[in-house]
Amino acid sequence: MTLPAAGLLLVFHYVPLLGNVIAFQDYSPYVGIRDSPFIGFGNFQWLLQDQSFWDATLNTLGITTFQLVFYFPIPIALAILLDSVVRPRVRLFIQGVVYMPHFFSWVLVVTLFQQMLGGAGLVSQILRDHGYQGIDVMTDPDTFILLLTGETVWKDAGWGTIIFLAALAAINQNLYEAAAVDGAGRWRRMWHITLPGLRPVVVLLLILRLGDALNVGFEQFFIQRDAVGREAAEVLDTFVYWRTLTTGEWSYGAAAGLVKGLVGLLLILVANRVAHRFGEQGIYKRS
16 A cells, blocks of 8 residues: 555655756756766855855745744644634634635735735725825835745644644643642643643654755745845745756756755754754654
8 A cells, every 4th residue: 555655755756866966967958967077066166155055045044043933833822722722613613714824825825915015005005094104014125034924824824733733632631630630720731731742743843844944935935036135035945946947057956955955954863863862752763
């Protein structure tokens, strides 16, 4: 039964890894991988000396850090709130409402925010009707990181609660009953039972998120790049697009992608080692 899934994983994930060899070539699609000249680490030297690459990297890490602080805890808090809803029908209705934006495309999400926070949006119209000056958050590079985080929270925070709700369902309910008999209030039960029960899942997802630190998305930034400028919206994914697909520098883009993958692997290994130091299992057990 696992053969079809293993075959898809092999064909679409592991076989394409062989194409990373073009990062060490002066690759041309007209002559192919076999006949493209081998240049060693020339593309990587070019990449590391490119200031625009470092600007995109620092911008990516800044956005990742900001969202790690202000977005990552929101699905946890939302899952705890949903789990506290007693009536099942009300809980299912709220879950359906908060899950729905996940299925919207980024084009639709950005359009909705434009209608709300743009220069001619609803908020600006209300402010002008009351004698104030309108705002245009959608074109302000100084608040772009706040806009990105707000869009991400609205779109994916509800969907992110699924894993935490499953973790909450696995907590032994007898612990809550025993704590209530001993006189523990709701806050003490949450602090001493709920949060420790969620900790392994939180650590696991945090490690995976750190390993994916250089991947903050493409479509969301690509759509809004022209509105706020390259300095604010340029991340590694859009950098690779503009420097590879639009210019034909395939080897340069492959080198950038390989660097991203190696850095992500290093971050996962470091974060997993830190998790082991704090007594957590992480993504794999200690030998």
